[in-house]
Structures are given as structure tokens and as C-alpha cells.
Amino acid sequence: MSNTSGLALSDVRVLDLTRAVAGPTCTRLLVEMGAEVIKIEAMPDGDFSRGVSVFKNDRSLYFMQQNRGKQSLCVNLRDPRGMALLLELVPKVDVVVENFRPGVIDAMGLGYERLRELKPDIVLCSISSFGQTGPLSDKPGYDFIGQAYSGMTSMVGEYGERPGLIGAAVGDAGTGAHAALGVLAALRRRDRDGVGDHLDVAILDTYYSYHDANVHSVNGSGGALSPTRNGAHTPYLSPCGVFRASGGFIVIMAFMHHWPDLCRSMQRGDLISHADFCEEALRIKNRAALTTIIEAWLAEFPDVASAVQVMQAGDVPCAPVLTIEETLTDDHLRARGTVRTVDDPLHGKVDIPGNPIRWKDHPNNIPLSAPLLGQHNVEVLRDKLGKDAETIDALIEAGVLGQKNC
Amino acid sequence: MSNTSGLALSDVRVLDLTRAVAGPTCTRLLVEMGAEVIKIEAMPDGDFSRGVSVFKNDRSLYFMQQNRGKQSLCVNLRDPRGMALLLELVPKVDVVVENFRPGVIDAMGLGYERLRELKPDIVLCSISSFGQTGPLSDKPGYDFIGQAYSGMTSMVGEYGERPGLIGAAVGDAGTGAHAALGVLAALRRRDRDGVGDHLDVAILDTYYSYHDANVHSVNGSGGALSPTRNGAHTPYLSPCGVFRASGGFIVIMAFMHHWPDLCRSMQRGDLISHADFCEEALRIKNRAALTTIIEAWLAEFPDVASAVQVMQAGDVPCAPVLTIEETLTDDHLRARGTVRTVDDPLHGKVDIPGNPIRWKDHPNNIPLSAPLLGQHNVEVLRDKLGKDAETIDALIEAGVLGQKNC
Numbered sequence: 185m186s187n188t189s190g191l192a193l194s195d196v197r198v199l200d201l202t203r204a205v206a207g208p209t210c211t212r213l214l215v216e217m218g219a220e221v222i223k224i225e226a227m228p229d230g231d232f233s234r235g236v237s238v239f240k241n242d243r244s245l246y247f248m249q250q251n252r253g254k255q256s257l258c259v260n261l262r263d264p265r266g267m268a269l270l271l272e273l274v275p276k277v278d279v280v281v282e283n284f285r286p287g288v289i290d291a292m293g294l295g296y297e298r299l300r301e302l303k304p305d306i307v308l309c310s311i312s313s314f315g316q317t318g319p320l321s322d323k324p325g326y327d328f329i330g331q332a333y334s335g336m337t338s339m340v341g342e343y344g345e346r347p348g349l350i351g352a353a354v355g356d357a358g359t360g361a362h363a364a365l366g367v368l369a370a371l372r373r374r375d376r377d378g379v380g381d382h383l384d385v386a387i388l389d390t391y392y393s394y395h396d397a398n399v400h401s402v403n404g405s406g407g408a409l410s411p412t413r414n415g416a417h418t419p420y421l422s423p424c425g426v427f428r429a430s431g432g433f434i435v436i437m438a439f440m441h442h443w444p445d446l447c448r449s450m451q452r453g454d455l456i457s458h459a460d461f462c463e464e465a466l467r468i469k470n471r472a473a474l475t476t477i478i479e480a481w482l483a484e485f486p487d488v489a490s491a492v493q494v495m496q497a498g499d500v501p502c503a504p505v506l507t508i509e510e511t512l513t514d515d516h517l518r519a520r521g522t523v524r525t526v527d528d529p530l531h532g533k534v535d536i537p538g539n540p541i542r543w544k545d546h547p548n549n550i551p552l553s554a555p556l557l558g559q560h561n562v563e564v565l566r567d568k569l570g571k572d573a574e575t576i577d578a579l580i581e582a583g584v585l586g587q588k589n590c
Numbered sequence: 591m592s593n594t595s596g597l598a599l600s601d602v603r604v605l606d607l608t609r610a611v612a613g614p615t616c617t618r619l620l621v622e623m624g625a626e627v628i629k630i631e632a633m634p635d636g637d638f639s640r641g642v643s644v645f646k647n648d649r650s651l652y653f654m655q656q657n658r659g660k661q662s663l664c665v666n667l668r669d670p671r672g673m674a675l676l677l678e679l680v681p682k683v684d685v686v687v688e689n690f691r692p693g694v695i696d697a698m699g700l701g702y703e704r705l706r707e708l709k710p711d712i713v714l715c716s717i718s719s720f721g722q723t724g725p726l727s728d729k730p731g732y733d734f735i736g737q738a739y740s741g742m743t744s745m746v747g748e749y750g751e752r753p754g755l756i757g758a759a760v761g762d763a764g765t766g767a768h769a770a771l772g773v774l775a776a777l778r779r780r781d782r783d784g785v786g787d788h789l790d791v792a793i794l795d796t797y798y799s800y801h802d803a804n805v806h807s808v809n810g811s812g813g814a815l816s817p818t819r820n821g822a823h824t825p826y827l828s829p830c831g832v833f834r835a836s837g838g839f840i841v842i843m844a845f846m847h848h849w850p851d852l853c854r855s856m857q858r859g860d861l862i863s864h865a866d867f868c869e870e871a872l873r874i875k876n877r878a879a880l881t882t883i884i885e886a887w888l889a890e891f892p893d894v895a896s897a898v899q900v901m902q903a904g905d906v907p908c909a910p911v912l913t914i915e916e917t918l919t920d921d922h923l924r925a926r927g928t929v930r931t932v933d934d935p936l937h938g939k940v941d942i943p944g945n946p947i948r949w950k951d952h953p954n955n956i957p958l959s960a961p962l963l964g965q966h967n968v969e970v971l972r973d974k975l976g977k978d979a980e981t982i983d984a985l986i987e988a989g990v991l992g993q994k995n996c
Contacts, residue, residue, distance in 0.1 A: 190783070192776060192779040193775060193778065237810075238803075238810040238815065249805075249806055250802070314926075316948075317925070317926055318928075323907075324848075324905055325909075329908065330909075331909075332910065333920070334917065334928075335912050335916070336758060336760075337832065337839075338912060338914065339914075341747075341822075342748075346832060347822070348748065348821050348822050349832065350742070350756060351745030351746065351817065352745055352801050352802060352804055354800045361771055362767050364771050365947065369598035369947075370952075373598040373952065382950035384948040385948070386926075388923075389943075389944060392923070392928045393763060393943045393946040394760045395758050396652065396656070396759035396762065396763065397652055397759075398757070398758055399655075399917070399929065399943055400643070400941060400942050401643065401914075402918060403918065403940055403941055404644040410914070411757065411914045412757075416752055416755060433743075435734050435737075435743065500730070501730040501731055502735065505738045505744050505753050506739055508741045508744065508804045508807075508817045509816060512805070512809065516726040517798070520721050520723055522792075522795050534809055535808070538798070540798070541769075541771065542789065542790040543788070543789060544788035544789075545786075545787045545788065546779065
């Protein structure tokens with residue numbers, strides 16, 4: 185644990201019953217802002233994300249990335265003495281976060297009503313795919329399941345073709361951020377009014393809230409608009425999309441007031457007032473012809489970077505479509521710490537994403553390590569629950585607590 | 591304005607200098623939790639999102655959706671008397687949120703140092719595409735620009751083909767949520783330590799943080815893994831992707847421990863231990879053959895819903911790929927308020943996404959209306975700045991304040 189005094193959440197303690205991605209993202213964000221997070225891991229193997237992704241010395245980098253700075257308490261949850269430890273911890277924390285399937289936490293004896301008996305102003309944050317209510321709430325789900333029900337999957341892919349997936353946990357991670365936001369709001373209310381709350385944050389709802397225009401477009405247009413996937417170009421603006429260039433691809437967003445800047449960058453001032461392209465509606469209608477002109481111009485450059493440089497000099501919103509490898513060495517991403525190198529006790533140095541929230545007068549990217557399984561068993565029982573060494577040894581001996589070097 | 595007493599942020603007042611999407615999403619989330627948001631709109635037309643999307647009675651539904659519950663103060667920012675009103679408001683608020691291009695707010699005379707002179711514990715939240723620092727910080731950007739630099743665009747599309755776009759403001763909205771989270775953390779620190787802060791939240795950083803596995807996979811594997819787009823299936827799990835069905839598409843995630851459940855749903859218990867499919871690695875290797883089997887089975891159903899029903903009964907994680915229209919009438923999305931109908935003063939009833947954060951003991955989906963341009967000019971100047979009617983009339987007369995019925 186780093187010294188967190190002065191950090192925004194240094195006075196917040198969280199009991200973290202989550203695993204995999206959406207839940208751990210919520211508590212990862214809280215840790216980065218200084219919260220103390222006690223992660224409960226079920227014996228024998230703990231969070232199942234310890235078993236996925238890329239390994240070195242038995243360390244899953246997937247687990248490492250999502251769980252830096254958390255304390256690991258590895259407990260046999262099928263043993264009543266293990267469950268008793270959890271119940272004992274509840275009055276010592278401000279927040280409980282869980283992402284079991286709805287109903288499971290009640291069955292475990294850790295439902296909201298029970299938690300309130302143990303700590304009247306507890307904040308319980310439940311994260312799930314479909315939410316705690318509604319006909320689908322008991323169905324199994326993951327990011328792509330919530331995404332498909334939200335209509336978001338229908339917005340990815342080529343027009344008229346099979347929809348595709350987004351190759352990252354966009355919904356899981358975004359849901360974790362909304363959950364963390366809900367937790368801080370609930371804590372503010374608790375501090376002021378002395379009441380807790382039970383938050384219900386779902387991947388489905390989060391994805392749905394990302395439809396800035398799609399939802400209202402349908403009945404707002406009386407059914408005339410029917411939003412669907414459109415490949416590499418947005419349907420309602422032009423030029424706006426992904427264009428082929430030498431050795432790669434470039435996103436260009438030169439619609440509306442940006443159009444003349446692109447024309448000037450292309451040294452094609454004649455296009456600004458060209459009869460086929462002078463208005464947004466015309467550029468949309470004549471998108472194919474316009475794409476041909478732009479891609480022919482891009483092909484004159486030796487590479488993506490030189491074309492981007494010319495357009496950026498002309499103030500045209502544009503970007504190379506960087507591969508993941510390219511992001512690791514990009515000047516801007518490195519300078520800003522968007523990509524950061526961390527030193528893991530088991531793995532050594534490795535790159536992971538930086539903290540997405542930056543502060544001017546508050547530490548950024550504090551040094552944190554992901555815990556070994558059960559690394560903080562003794563520390564938590566001694567410091568939080570006041571157990572003596574003999575009691576802790578007896579629990580270890582009885583198989584109520586576990587530990588592994590991974 | 592609704593009565594917000596008892597809401598989590600009923601004691602928080604925000605000066606909102608944002609427009610378009612990422613910024614207004616931040617303040618939209620704050621409003622939903624009870625904050626009072628004074629939105630500054632520049633004369634003559636205000637937030638440019640008032641001019642986009644679907645209209646009725648001059649009302650942009652795009653503007654409506656992102657700005658419900660905010661107060662609109664429409665000011666001539668090129669008139670020193672207009673700017674003076676903004677400076678007068680700063681000591682009356684807790685938070686200022688802005689999403690100008692970096693440097694603009696300093697040039698306007700509203701930079702962090704100036705704001706601190708006016709209110710020492712002010713929280714300033716700056717939202718941008720690339721962030722406030724780094725070589726690209728002064729470049730123009732939008733969601734898709736940050737997305738391309740983050741490597742996320744390279745993860746969307748068919749393997750080996752041109753990358754595609756996600757048809758919604760996923761990055762804008764997610765960045766707004768991270769900004770709101772940063773604001774609440776900063777307010778907690780302010781309340782405890784008496785200090786403000788300047789937050790720097792970027793679309794690029796937010797997208798990058800969504801790479802749950804892609805970033806560490808590259809150097810964690812010593813360069814052996816090179817994450818890229820993979821169309822409708824995830825590369826490292828199987829079956830896991832989008833499958834063709836009768837009249838539509840279904841996402842099925844029947845990897846690892848879910849595999850036997852899918853086999854039983856298909857009444858193909860023989861596949862569980864089949865030599866080609868009995869292990870995850872084999873199912874990945876033989877993905878094409880497995881997809882053919884699954885899609886042939888799906889084709890036997892009359893429609894998507896009946897196939898989903900059978901798999902859900904067998905506890906297989908799966909989902910129909912709903913179109914946007916289908917989401918509007920889905921039982922679950924309606925029952926949960928994931929889609930909600932609001933009544934806009936100019937437009938009438940229309941569907942928009944529900945608030946992604948739900949509370950058990952705190953009002954959800956509070957009734958809110960988007961403001962007309964300049965609707966709260968008098969109210970804000972009178973109630974927040976103590977101006978008398980004569981002064982306000984003189985400012986209107988002088989063209990320092992504006993109003994429009996849109």
C-alpha cells in the first residue's frame with residue numbers, strides 16, 4: 185500500500201466482492217483516487233481472471249491490470265467461519281461492491297437488508313449485465329450480451345452485413361466508471377444525510393446511455409430514421425470516417441465548418457464551392473466520389489504520418505488509426521502517461537493504460553502493486569478485525585484462509 | 591427545476607461552459623443526481639448541438655437529450671459585460687466544467703489560476719479529446735479522433751479489412767462519466783481538506799483505459815500477441831461472437847464452462863466431449879466448423895426470439911442483436927426504464943435512454959426539461975447575482991443577454 189493521505193478517497197474503505205472486469209474496474213478507479221479496497225477472493229483460486237490472459241511466473245497480467253493496489257483476503261466462502269469474517273468486516277467499511285448474478289448476494293446472506301443491519305449507512309453497489317430488476321435480470325450475461333440488447337452491436341459493422349464486435353471491454357469498463365460515480369454520489373449523501381443506499385448499475389443501461397442520437401431519432405423522426413451500422417463512415421456527416429492511406433488508415437472528420445480546411449490542405453480550394461460538395465447534404469449524397477478524391481490524395485503520401493501531419497497543420501480533425509503496438513510508442517500517449525509502464529513483483533515491467541482521470545494538485549498514477557492471492561490475510565484480520573496471531577493461525581490451519589504465490 | 595432536496599448532489603452548483611457531447615454528458619449525470627447546473631450558452635445561437643439532429647418546433651432532440659434539467663444563461667461572450675457576468679458567477683458555484691480546446695479557457699480569462707483568485711477552492715474540470723498536456727493537446731478532436739489514437743478503432747471491423755466506426759458517441763459519453771467521477775472525488779477532497787483542483791479528462795485516455803487486455807498483451811507476450819480487429823468473433827474464446835440466425839443475429843458466449851450448456855440446448859450432448867471441440871483451444875482452432883454447426887442449428891428456428899428462448903432456458907449467455915427500433919419496445923428495457931419516455935415542452939413525448947445509475951432509496955429518473963435558449967437569464971441574474979430588474983433589463987437592451995424559443 186502506498187501512502188494515500190491527501191488523496192481524494194483516502195478516508196473511504198471498500199469491501200470488494202467483484203471479479204473479472206466491470207466490478208474490478210469500479211474498485212480500480214476508487215483505488216487510483218486513494219480508497220482502501222479489501223478484495224475478497226474465494227478459495228482455492230480466487231478471482232477467475234487470475235487464470236486468463238498472458239502469464240509470467242504464474243502472474244496473469246489481466247488480473248494484475250485490474251487489481252493493482254487492492255488487498256487480497258482469500259477465504260473459504262463455503263465455510264461458515266469464512267462467511268463470518270465477511271460479516272465482521274461489513275461494519276468496518278463504507279462501501280460494498282459486488283457483481284454476482286442478481287439474487288446471489290442475498291442467497292449468500294449478504295443482501296442489502298442484512299448489510300444494513302450490520303451497518304445502517306452502508307452503500308452497496310451491485311453491478312450486473314441486465315440490472316437487478318426486469319424480466320432478464322436472472323439471465324447470465326457479459327459485456328457483449330448487454331451490448332447486443334442495447335442495440336449497440338447493431339451499430340457496429342458494414343451496412344447491410346453481419347454486425348461485429350468491439351475488441352475491448354468497453355461496456356465493462358464504462359459500467360465500472362458509472363458504478364464508481366454512483367458510489368461517490370451515495371457517499372456524499374451519506375455524509376450529509378446519514379443514509380446509505382443500494383445502487384444498481386448495469387452494462388445494458390450504460391451502453392444504452394451511450395446512444396447520443398440513435399434512440400430519439402426513431403420516434404422523433406416519426407419512424408423515418410432507422411439507425412443502423414454504416415461501416416467506416418457516419419451517415420449524417422461528410423467527410424467523416426475512416427479513409428485508406430499509404431500503409432494504413434486515417435480518420436478524417438472534415439464536415440461542416442472543417443470542410444474548407446481539408447480542401448486547403450489538399451490544395452484543392454476549388455472543391456470548397458464545387459457544385460457536388462459545397463454543402464453537407466451534397467457531400468453526404470456524393471460520399472463515394474468524395475472518398476475517391478480524398479483517398480487518391482492520401483495515396484500520394486509515402487505513409488500515414490506524413491498525410492496526418494499536413495492535415496493537422498491545416499487544423500483538420502484527423503488521426504492515424506494506430507494499432508495497439510503503435511500506441512505503445514506514440515509520443516503523445518507516452519508524454520501524457522496514457523500508456524504507462526508499471527513494475528509488477530512477479531512479472532517485471534509491463535505497459536498498461538494510465539489512469540483516465542488526471543489531477544493538477546493531486547497525485548496521478550500512484551505506485552501500486554496487484555496482490556498475491558491471500559497476501560493480506562493476516563494484515564486484514566489483525567488490523568481491521570483485531571484478531572490475535574493464535575486465532576489467525578487456527579483459521580489458516582482449518583483451511584478457512586488460503587494463499588498462493590500468483 | 592424539480593425539487594432536488596434529498597438528492598445526492600442537491601448541494602452542488604455547477605457552471606457549465608460545455609457544448610456538444612462529452613461535456614454535456616458530464617453535467618447531465620450531475621443533474622440526474624440533483625446538482626444545479628447553470629449552462630452558459632454563447633449568443634446568438636447557443637450550444638451548436640441546438641442545430642443538429644431531429645427537430646420539431648425548432649427543438650433539437652439532440653440538445654434536449656443531453657441538457658435536460660439545466661438552466662440556460664445566454665450571454666454575449668464577446669461583450670466585456672457578458673464576460674463580467676461569468677466572472678461574477680464563479681464565486682457562487684462549486685464546480686466549473688469546460689470542453690474548449692486546451693488553452694482557450696485561459697485566453698478567455700477563465701483559466702484555473704484566475705478562477706482560484708475568484709474562488710480559492712474551485713473545482714475546474716477540463717474535458718478534451720487529447721488532454722491538456724502532450725504534443726497533440728492543441729489539435730482539434732472529436733470522439734472518433736481520440737478513438738483512432740487510442741488503438742480502439744483498430745479493434746473494430748473484419749480481420750485484415752478496413753477498420754470501421756462505432757455508431758454512437760461511446761467515447762464522448764464515457765469520458766463525461768469519468769469527468770463526473772473526477773468532479774465528485776475532487777468535491778470530497780475539497781470538503782475535507784479545503785482545496786480545489788483542476789481535472790484533465792480526455793477522450794483518448796478514456797478509450798485507452800478500456801483496453802482490458804490489449805495493451806499488456808503486446809509486451810507481456812514478448813511481442814508474440816498482436817491484438818487487432820477480428821470481425822464477429824473474439825480471438826481467444828470459442829464459441830464467442832455474433833452468429834447468423836433466422837431473420838437476424840444472435841450473440842452467443844458459450845466458452846469454457848458454458849460450453850456443455852450450449853451443447854445440451856442444441857440437444858447435441860455428443861459435442862461436449864467431441865475430439866474437435868472438447869477443449870477451448872480446439873474450439874478456437876475449429877471455429878469455422880463450429881460456427882457452421884451452430885448456425886445450422888439456429889436456422890431451424892422460425893426466428894431469433896425462439897432460439898434465444900431455448901438457449902436462455904439452458905442458461906447459455908446469449909442475446910438477440912436488437913436493432914435500435916427493437917430496443918424501444920423490448921419488455922426488459924421498458925420494465926427497467928433503460929428506455930424512458932420524456933415529455934418535452936416543444937417536441938412532446940419522445941424516447942431517450944434512461945439514467946444509467948439507479949438507486950433503491952433515492953429518486954430515479956427525476957422529471958426534467960431541457961431549457962429554451964436563455965430561459966433562465968433573469969432567474970440566474972436575480973437569484974444568483976442579486977441583480978435588480980432594471981439592471982437586467984438594461985443588459986437585455988444592450989444585447990448582452992439573448993433568448994430564443996428553441
